[in-house]
Amino acid sequence: MSKQMQAKMTEQEPKPPFPEQHQKGPGLESKLDPLPHFHAEAYKPAGKLENKVALITGGDSGIGRAVALLYAREGAKVAIVYLPVEQSDADTTKKAIEEVGGTCLQIAGDLTDTAFCDKVVEKTVQEFGTIDILVANAGHQNRKKTLQDVTDEEFDRTFKTNIYSYFRLARAALRHMKPGSAIIATSSETGILGSKLLPDYSATKGAINAFTKTLAMNVLDRHIRVNAVAPGPVWTPLNPSDAGETPEQVAQFGADSPMGRPAQPEELAPAYVFLASNADSSYITGTVLEVMGGETTGG
Ligand code: NAD
Ligand code: MG
Numbered sequence: 452m453s454k455q456m457q458a459k460m461t462e463q464e465p466k467p468p469f470p471e472q473h474q475k476g477p478g479l480e481s482k483l484d485p486l487p488h489f490h491a492e493a494y495k496p497a498g499k500l501e502n503k504v505a506l507i508t509g510g511d512s513g514i515g516r517a518v519a520l521l522y523a524r525e526g527a528k529v530a531i532v533y534l535p536v537e538q539s540d541a542d543t544t545k546k547a548i549e550e551v552g553g554t555c556l557q558i559a560g561d562l563t564d565t566a567f568c569d570k571v572v573e574k575t576v577q578e579f580g581t582i583d584i585l586v587a588n589a590g591h592q593n594r595k596k597t598l599q600d601v602t603d604e605e606f607d608r609t610f611k612t613n614i615y616s617y618f619r620l621a622r623a624a625l626r627h628m629k630p631g632s633a634i635i636a637t638s639s640e641t642g643i644l645g646s647k648l649l650p651d652y653s654a655t656k657g658a659i660n661a662f663t664k665t666l667a668m669n670v671l672d673r674h675i676r677v678n679a680v681a682p683g684p685v686w687t688p689l690n691p692s693d694a695g696e697t698p699e700q701v702a703q704f705g706a707d708s709p710m711g712r713p714a715q716p717e718e719l720a721p722a723y724v725f726l727a728s729n730a731d732s733s734y735i736t737g738t739v740l741e742v743m744g745g746e747t748t749g750g
Contacts, residue, residue: 464488464712464714464715464718465485465488465686465712465715466705466706466711466712467702467703467704467705467706467711467712467713468702468703468706469484469485469686469701469702469704470484470702471698471699471701471702472484472691472698472701472702473691473692473696473697473698473701474688474691474692475692476591476593476692476693476694477534477536477537477591477688477689477692478512478688478689478691478692479512479537479539479540479688480511480512480513480516480540480543480687480688481539481540481543482688483686483687483688483691485686487513487517487686487687487715487716488715488716488717489516489517489520489547489715489716489717489720490520490547490717491517491520491521491524491717491720491721494521494524494717494720494721496521496524496525496526497525498525498526499525499526499724499727499728499730499731500522500525500526500527500584500724500727500728501525501526501527502526503522503526503527503528503583503584503727504527504528504529504530504575504579504580504581504582504583504584505519505522505527505528505529505530505582505583505584505585505586505727506529506530506532506571506572506575506582506584506585506586506620506624507519507522507529507530507531507532507586507588508531508532508533508562508571508586508587508588508589508616508620509532509533509588509589509590509637510529510530510531510532510533510541510544510586510588511531511533511537511540511541511543511544512533512537512540512544512687512688513685513687513688513689513716514588514637514682514685514687514716514719514720515531515586515588515589515637516531516540516543516544516547516716517716517717517719517720518586518588518719518720518723518724519531519544519548519555520544520547520548520551520553520720521717521720521721521723521724522584522723522724522727523548523551523552523553523554523555524551524553525724525728527553527583527584527727528553528554528556528579529548529553529554529555529556530555530556530557530558530571530574530575530578530579531544531545531555531556531557531558532558532559532560532562532571532589533557533558533559533589534559534560534561535559535560537559538559540688541557541559542557545557556574556575556578556579558570558571558574558575562589562611562612562616562620563608563611563612563615563616565615565619568616568619568620568623569619569623571620571623572585572620572623572624572626572627573623576627581627581629582624582627582628582632583628583629583631583632583633584632584633584634584635584727585620585621585624585628585632585633585634585635586635586636586637586723586727587616587617587620587621587634587635587636587637588636588637589612589613589616590612590613590637590639590652590689591608591609591612591613591652592609592649592652592689592690592693593605593609593652593693593694593695594648594649594693594694594695594696595648595649595650595651595695596648596695598650601650601651605651606651609651609652609655610651610654610655610658613652613655613656613658613659614655614658614659614662617636617659617662618662621634621666621677625670625673625675628673628675630673630674630675631674631675631729632675632676633675633676633677633678633726633727633729634666634670634675634676634677634678635677635678635679635680635723635726635727636659636662636663636677636678636679636680637659637679637680637682638656638659638660638663638679638680638681638682638739639652639653639656639681639682640681640682640683640741640743640746640749641653641656642655642656642657642658642659642660642681642739643656643657643660643681643739643741643749644746644748644749648695656681659679660679660681660739663677663678663679663737663739664737664739667736667737667738668737671736676726676732676733676735676736677736677737678726678732678735678736678737678738678739678740679738679739679740680719680722680723680726680739680740680742681739681740681741681742681743681749682714682719682742682743683705683708683713683714683742683743683744683746684704684705684708684713684714684744685713685714685715685716685718685719686704686705686713686714686715686716687716690704691704708743708744708745708746709744709745709746710744710745712744713744714742714744718742719742722740722742725740726740
C-alpha cells in the first residue's frame with residue numbers, strides 16, 4: 452500500500468463526536484458505535500511469529516482482540532482469556548482468527564482469582580505444548596470524582612485485575628518459557644502522566660511499568676524479554692463501560708488528545724508484534740513503548 456493510501460486511512464479513522472452511549476462493565480465491543488477497527492488491513496504479515504504460542508488476556512475485545520488477530524496472521528497459535536459475560540465478543544475474535552487460517556483457544560474466567568491465572572497458563576501449555584509469548588492485557592477502570600469514592604473493594608479489584616494478574620501470569624508462564632520468549636504488558640499513558648480521575652487505575656499502570664523493568668532485569672540471563680506498551684486513548688469497550696463516564700463524555704472520547712481522536716485497536720497491535728518478534732526487537736527489554744498519538748509530555 453502506498454504512503455498516500457496509508458495517510459488517507461489515518462485521516463479516515465473515526466473522530467469524535469461519537470454517538471452518545473454507555474454500557475455496563477466490562478462492555479461488549481459488538482455494542483460500540485462505531486465498531487472499532489481491528490483487522491489492520493494495511494498491515495503485511497511476514498511470518499514473524501511462526502511456530503509461536505501466545506496467551507493474550509482480554510483477547511475478546513479492544514486492543515487484545517487486534518493483537519490476537521495480528522499474532523495469528525504472523526503465524527502464532529493464540530489462546531485468549533476473557534470474562535464469561537464476554538463470550539460473544541470472544542467468539543467474534545475466534546472467528547476472525549480462523550478466517551485467516553489461525554487457531555484460537557478460548558479460556559473464560561476471572562483473572563482476579565489466583566488459581567485461574569495458573570490455570571490459563573497450564574491450559575495453554577496442555578493445548579499447544581508450550582508458551583512463548585504472554586500478553587498481560589486485561590484491565591479494569593472506573594473513574595472517580597474524589598478519593599472518597601474509591602472503596603476498598605474497587606481499589607482491590609483494579610489492582611487484582613491490572614497488576615496482580617500480570618505478576619501471577621508472568622510467574623506461571625516463566626515456569627515454561629524457553630530462551631527467545633517474550634512477555635508484554637499493556638500499560639497506559641496514565642501510568643506515566645497520572646490521571647486526575649483514575650487514582651487506582653493510574654497507580655496500577657505505574658506499577659506495571661516498574662514491574663516490567665524489574666522483571667526484564669530478572670529474566671535477562673534466561674534470554675526472555677519483558678516490555679510494556681503504553682497506549683493513549685483507544686476506541687474499545689473500556690471507556691464506554693467506565694461507570695464514571697457519562698454518555699456525553701464517551702461521545703467526546705479522545706477529542707482532547709493531540710490527534711483529536713482516539714486510536715483504533717489496529718493502530719496498537721503492530722507494537723505488540725514488534726515487541727514479541729525477535730527479528731524486530733531482540734535488543735529491546737525493560738522498555739515502556741508509548742503509542743500515545745503525539746502526547747509527549749511524559750518524555
Ligand atoms: P477492553 O474492554 O476491550 O479489554 C479489557 C479486557 O480485560 C476485557 O475485554 C476483559 O476480557 C478483560 N478483563 C477485565 N477484567 C477481567 C477479569 N477480572 N478477568 C478476566 N478478564 C478481565 O478494553 P481495552 O481498552 O482493549 O483494554 C485493554 C488494555 O488496554 C487494558 O489493560 C487497559 O487498561 C489498557 N488501556 C486502554 C486504553 C483505552 O483508552 N482503551 C488506554 C490505555 C490503556
Ligand atoms: Mg471485552
